[in-house]
Amino acid sequence: MRFVLICRLLFICTLFLSVESWWFVKSGNSRGCPRRGNARPYYFGTTHLGCMLKGRQKGKRSVPLRGTWDDTHRYIYYRGKYFEFSRSGSRSGYSRLDEHCRGKTERYPAGYSYLSLDCIERCVRRYQNEYGGYNVVSNNCHNFANRMSEVLCRRSYQCPSWCN
Template sequence: MLSKSSLLYFGIVTLAFLVETEAWWLVGENGNDHQCPRRGGASPYYFGSTSLSCLTSSKRGVPSRGIWELTHRFIYYKEFYFDFHSDSYATIARLRYGGKCSGSTESSPAGYSYLSADCIKGCARNYRCKFGTYNALSNNCHKFANRLSEVLCTSGHTCPSWCLGSCNYARVI
């Protein structure tokens, strides 16, 4: 039988894990289906996903999606796919993995943005310098997509300063 102090310690560690990793799927929350409002002249952006088996064989108010799904998550905006990978590099491409891996976007836009494709490319290039290296629990492709969604939905006409940095941890395909 566990002591009260052991149970308390287990509870604190479990809560810390849920908060740090946003593993709310264990208790019911898995992202949201909010939509960033349509704005006149703004371009739509989409969340999308790709099968993890394809990738491994080849090597909150704002819209978000769960970070614990067994798919690879990306953002599609202005004819570009934006991905974040386990090697801590982002990929910016017009085709899904050179046409090798299929992937699909959700049928409805997650939201609309005035930002240029160059701004979002800068966010992808500078993502690692701003948020750190890949971590399966706390900084994965789902977090990357949610963070780009936040930029797209909340930045208006102004590209965030961190997206204008000089890091270059991205592959352009």
């Protein structure tokens, strides 16, 4: 009994160490990425995970700095395109991964960016080379959205070197 309790505590501690401080992150524009010049807004959005999993064939979809532990699928919306990450890899498109599921893009911009769509699409294509494959704990759709937010919030027009 004591061994099981210790194992559970270690598991919980491991989860907290691998999760960023999501309880401090609020929706809307962060002070760290304010509107500047002709920068374009970008948004975080979510889709209910239960809907995405419902009626899917086994293996097609799996349970996937906003919270990295949430029962939603997170994406980034920028310049009319959606940027997402799942077990099947990263993707960009003019529609969400599962359009039949209602998605919710946050009302207020998370930040503003000067970067081109071409740059962000290259980052999305090269994401797994830089950060590795999908992992439900350490590299899920929430981690992807937070990392893409870091890329978008750059104060220059220059694309990050790992995206080239």
